[in-house]
Amino acid sequence: MKFRSRLVVNLDHIAYNVEQIRKISKESHVLFMIKADGYGHGMIPIARYAITELGIKEFGCATISEALKLREELNELEFDIYVFSDIQLELLENVDIYLKRRIIPVISNVSELDYILHTAELKNFPICLKFNTGMNRLGLDPNDTPLIVNKLKQHGRTSVHHLISHYANASASMSENQTNVLQRTRFEEIKKFFRDSGIQLLRTSQSNSGSVEQKTGVREVSGDTHVRPGLMLYGPSSLNQNVAGEFKGKLVSVLETYILRVFEVKKGEVVGYNSTPCPEDGLIAILAIGYGDGFFNRYSGAHLYHKGFEGVIIGRVSMDMTHVFFPKEAIGKITAHEIFTIWGKSEGDFLKFCMETKTIPYEVFCALLPRIPRVYRLN
Ligand SMILES: Cc1ncc(COP(=O)(O)O)c(C=O)c1O
Structure with a gap:
């Protein structure tokens, strides 16, 4: 599986x-x-x-x-x-x-x-x-x-x-x-x-x-x-940005999901619950993660990155799925069934996600539900 x-x-x-x-x-x-x-x-x-x-x-x-x-x-x-x-x-x-x-x-x-x-x-x-x-x-x-x-x-x-x-x-x-x-x-x-x-x-x-x-x-x-x-x-520091500290940790976790489906959209076309209109012509990627996994509705608006393209979580997060809007340049480049990293791929992406969603690292970590398996790696 x-x-x-x-x-x-x-x-x-x-x-x-x-x-x-x-x-x-x-x-x-x-x-x-x-x-x-x-x-x-x-x-x-x-x-x-x-x-x-x-x-x-x-x-x-x-x-x-x-x-x-x-x-x-x-x-x-x-x-x-x-x-x-x-x-x-x-x-x-x-x-x-x-x-x-x-x-x-x-x-x-x-x-x-x-x-x-x-x-x-x-x-x-x-x-x-x-x-x-x-x-x-x-x-x-x-x-x-x-x-x-x-x-x-x-x-x-x-x-x-x-x-x-x-x-x-x-x-x-x-x-x-x-x-x-x-x-x-x-x-x-x-x-x-x-x-x-x-x-x-x-x-x-x-x-x-x-x-x-x-x-x-x-x-x-x-x-x-x-x-x-x-x-x-x-991994994360808990210091406020203006406070100097001696610790530079390594983020321990990478949150991965995958793309269930992609489709092209025109400006104004709507997606998901509450029918949110798309801001431009572009591409929607449907991710296999939602609030049933502890990935919340209030994360809507946060930016996520895939294959060098910047996407944004658009509309309401559903129980099992999240839609990410990408610019039209991503059409043909981002495809279904690809692994999609939400955080942990590049330096600072987790903290950026926390800041954009007005959450704190403690809360984002602890919110992840058992439906998300934890996989352990030792390099
Ligand atoms: C008594 C006590 N000590 C230590 C900690 C660890 O705190 P932190 O995660 O900020 O390092 C906590 C966390 O809430 C705590 O309640």
Whole structure:
């Protein structure tokens, strides 16, 4: 069977990106953010490759079910898993999962901490605390630091497995953005308070991609043992255009589809749902991808390139198909059944696509549905 549409994932590019991250963050360990199915690239094959070929030992998931899947499918391999947001510690059956499957929930409120401290089976369970230093989403209140330290001491805990903070504006300058400066200062104060109180911090981390790209929160600069890159592992930078960074990644994926049919059109002739008129005489290529694949209607208007011709997505994207309008010079040159690359063929085409569609790389990756098979390549 010929493929319909597919996401070709170049594992070597992940290796390259990890190498770049390690160059920037030197002594810091990489806690590999693999949530949302590896940012849409397929969690299991990527994690397997990262563990066996790149020496990655820690992964970040968002939900307990992602973590459980990772543990079950890669049961023979040695690695740690953190669950960052949907930890569901209040459900008794999950406590069992955390204990027996060696999964670490990231604690972000005092009642979760109390639960761990007061549950006998969790007496020796690693405590991982995330503070809200200014993101204002999940996280412990920095004002509660003395209270938290006291609770730990009362329960004979002398160390924290991992202390975490997360930036709200890592795409902006780490030195000029005032929220970034404040978050960094607060995190330093929290770390100091724990240490001054005799609580050992076994691991600390503050940096996601944007922050790593600016060499903040790396061991050399702030003493943090870990960095937590996500997007940059998959290639794109997450920095705003005016912010200088040290990372030039390789896009990991190529989104390919193929042309179902081509036909000539005259100016004003209509195509697809809602009958959109063509702007000029030209050629329509019908691509075998649509919103049933996670390729959205709002992508209409974006430019795509094929055989040196610039096309534009015209009209409404359908569930299974997308129409691309090409100038009349493409007639006879672009034909049915050709493989059509949507992004990943030329430098910058993915970011251009994101900008034109007013989306962000995170969203475009994660939106791709399982109907698009992920195919893995190792050159
Ligand atoms: C706590 C935490 N750390 C790290 C990351 C990775 O972020 P990024 O993909 O921007 O590197 C995320 C992603 O949302 C996160 O929630």
